[in-house]
Amino acid sequence: MAVKLLKAPAIGITPKPGGKGVVGMPVYLWTDKGPETYGPNTASASAGGITVTATAKVSRIVWQMGDGNTVTCTTAGTPYKAAYGKKPSPDCGHRYDAPSSTTDSGTYHVTATSTWTIGWEATSGQTGQLTEVRDSAVDITVAEVQVLN
Numbered sequence: 396m397a398v399k400l401l402k403a404p405a406i407g408i409t410p411k412p413g414g415k416g417v418v419g420m421p422v423y424l425w426t427d428k429g430p431e432t433y434g435p436n437t438a439s440a441s442a443g444g445i446t447v448t449a450t451a452k453v454s455r456i457v458w459q460m461g462d463g464n465t466v467t468c469t470t471a472g473t474p475y476k477a478a479y480g481k482k483p484s485p486d487c488g489h490r491y492d493a494p495s496s497t498t499d500s501g502t503y504h505v506t507a508t509s510t511w512t513i514g515w516e517a518t519s520g521q522t523g524q525l526t527e528v529r530d531s532a533v534d535i536t537v538a539e540v541q542v543l544n
Contacts, residue, residue, distance in 0.1 A: 403531035425472030449515040461503030
């Protein structure tokens with residue numbers, strides 16, 4: 396059986412790491428939908444006349460936003476496009492209420508933790524389910540906009 400990896404989320408986020416977001420603006424959260432980052436990811440193995448087939452897919456991604464808030468998404472999220480403007484993400488998003496300059500590091504450390512659900516079935520009739528967890532992180536900067544009269 397070829398081993399297929401179950402990877403951590405390939406984080407997509409606005410603002411992008413290295414860029415700057417703005418307090419109150421929508422933050423879009425997403426991951427690539429590949430077999431190794433979101434699923435489904437299927438593999439089979441045979442031994443002694445029995446074949447076991449397992450299929451893994453992400454059941455949820457929990458985003459720790461670095462400001463004390465958590466966002467739980469049951470989809471891969473929607474990648475941001477400029478045409479969306481100030482509209483919030485339809486399925487996986489957040490808004491910051493304070494600039495990241497209020498943190499010790501000056502950034503928000505965002506962690507995405509995916510929970511993989513792995514269902515397996517053997518030709519002998521046995522079945523089962525397992526879970527695996529993977530995480531990845533990025534740092535983003537969120538600034539406050541000052542309006543002058």
